[in-house]
Amino acid sequence: MTQRRRRFKQTTALKERLIEEAASLREQAKLLEPGALRELVLRKARQTDTAAHMDEWLRSPGQRSRS
Template sequence: MKRQQTKQTVSFQDRLSAWAEQLRKKAARLKLGRERDDLLVKVRQADVAAHLDEWVNSRGLQPPK
């Protein structure tokens, strides 16, 4: 069975940023509590993922010796 492959038209970085912004807006509408905290954790994870992706794809990254 073959997997369906789709061509991404938006970069990973842009998709992460949009998702994080969407979560921030949703969290801002919620009262203090568990659900809001969980959304903010996801926002932080998306920010870290974006930073790591930027670092991994940077020109200055050297292979391990």
């Protein structure tokens, strides 16, 4: 028997979800004491911000294929 993928429609855009996640990670980092774990959370927040910017860049009109 083959498994079926569970599919669901996202209610918010990827960029918005990434920005919210980055903000949430920064709030978590504020509650942590300075150290390796806090730096790891802040690094994840920066990576999430970068992903949001990449999504915006890839969706910009200048990136459309010229077929």
